[in-house]
Amino acid sequence: xxxxxxxxxxxxxxxxxxxxxxxxxxxxxxxxxxxxxxxxxxxxxxxxxxxxxxxxxxxxxxxxxxxxxxxxxxxxxxxxxxxxxxxxxxxxxxxxxxxxxxxxxxxxxxxxxxxxxxxxxxxxxxxxxxxxxxxxxxxxxxxxxxxxxxxxxxxxxxxxxxxxxxxxxxxxxxxxxxxxxxxxxxxxxxxxxxxxxxxxxxxxxxxxxxxxxxxxxxxxxxxxxxxxxxxxxxxxxxxxxxxxxxxxxxxxxxxxxxxxxxxxxxxxxxxxxxxxxxxxxxxxxxxxxxxxxxxxxxxxxxxxxxxxxxxxxxxxxxxxxxxxxxxxxxxxxxxxxxxxxxxxxxxxx
Numbered sequence: 001x002x003x004x005x006x007x008x009x010x011x012x013x014x015x016x017x018x019x020x021x022x023x024x025x026x027x028x029x030x031x032x033x034x035x036x037x038x039x040x041x042x043x044x045x046x047x048x049x050x051x052x053x054x055x056x057x058x059x060x061x062x063x064x065x066x067x068x069x070x071x072x073x074x075x076x077x078x079x080x081x082x083x084x085x086x087x088x089x090x091x092x093x094x095x096x097x098x099x100x101x102x103x104x105x106x107x108x109x110x111x112x113x114x115x116x117x118x119x120x121x122x123x124x125x126x127x128x129x130x131x132x133x134x135x136x137x138x139x140x141x142x143x144x145x146x147x148x149x150x151x152x153x154x155x156x157x158x159x160x161x162x163x164x165x166x167x168x169x170x171x172x173x174x175x176x177x178x179x180x181x182x183x184x185x186x187x188x189x190x191x192x193x194x195x196x197x198x199x200x201x202x203x204x205x206x207x208x209x210x211x212x213x214x215x216x217x218x219x220x221x222x223x224x225x226x227x228x229x230x231x232x233x234x235x236x237x238x239x240x241x242x243x244x245x246x247x248x249x250x251x252x253x254x255x256x257x258x259x260x261x262x263x264x265x266x267x268x269x270x271x272x273x274x275x276x277x278x279x280x281x282x283x284x285x286x287x288x289x290x291x292x293x294x295x296x297x298x299x300x301x302x303x304x305x306x307x308x309x310x311x312x313x314x315x316x317x318x319x320x321x322x323x324x325x326x327x328x329x330x331x332x333x334x335x336x337x338x339x340x341x342x343x344x345x346x347x348x349x
Contacts, residue, residue, distance in 0.1 A: 008136035008239050010036045015130070016123045017156050019082055020172045025318050026145045027060045028077060032096070033148070034059060034239070035114065036124065037136040044125045053102065053110035058243050063275050066268075068303050072310040074100045082120065094119035132156045134204070137236040141202040144321040149174050150195040151203055154227050158205055164212050164224045180322055184220065190322065192223070199230070206230040272310040273332075281329050285309070288336050292343055312336060 212222030297304035
């Protein structure tokens with residue numbers, strides 16, 4: 001099996017970096033950065049990246065592995081789309097990745113391999129200009145999708161040392177919905193100041209910012225970022241250290257295949273929520289899901305419920321990364337109830 005620790009340089013085309021975020025989670029952004037660090041951008045034959053399933057588990061923050069959880073994560077990765085504008089005002093849309101394989105190698109070790117979509121290859125390979133690069137360690141300690149995107153948005157302009165963005169463009173580049181942080185003080189505190197602190201502590205750049213163009217009442221219309229080289233970060237975290245290879249068993253990892261007769265339990269469903277909630281809380285959430293019509297799953301109703309719960313929890317984590325949620329269970333439970341009520345309202349129309 002190829003070693004994923006040999007190199008750790010991310011080379012990214014500017015056009016790919018300027019695309020509006022498409023609801024990628026922290027884990028998916030981290031995975032994409034690792035993928036870009038493992039390919040050779042001057043050799044399309046390196047488009048397939050292969051590594052241990054245990055590494056995938058760490059990258060995606062799974063506490064334990066089972067087939068349903070992995071399928072849901074893979075489904076999400078394979079549905080990530082990019083929209084490339086053209087000179088006539090239109091655009092082309094395609095997936096970033098086209099195929100993912102989970103299998104055992106000749107020694108019985110589970111592995112993951114993933115291949116870029118053919119249409120996406122020009123974004124990742126054979127570019128000669130208009131790109132930037134960074135060492136992967138910069139992305140590994142960042143703890144939110146906002147922080148990774150802010151790092152890349154500013155790293156692209158490091159050598160210029162300055163970048164001015166409209167507030168609306170910055171929100172889109174970060175993937176922040178119009179309804180999130182509608183108040184400027186919350187946006188400034190939860191996004192700008194939070195990212196400023198995170199980059200200063202853990203990456204090779206830091207920044208200050210100031211108000212640019214203003215509107216009525218002094219409203220911030222643009223933000224001027226000043227970007228500096230940073231030497232005060234904590235020690236560089238290698239991918240080897242991030243994966244935690246040193247504490248890993250030499251025994252081949254076992255993948256839970258989830259027997260439907262024995263795994264319809266609170267513990268099974270709890271794994272979809274990273275075991276964050278109590279048994280009673282999981283049971284109350286499943287009670288709501290049991291009243292809903294869910295898309296059919298090829299492995300049956302049990303897995304349809306698990307897959308739906310994992311999708312909603314992934315969505316919840318993305319929201320939680322950008323907001324302060326005092327009672328995470330109450331928020332998540334209300335989310336599920338709201339989806340159920342929307343479904344019922346649509347059915348009644």
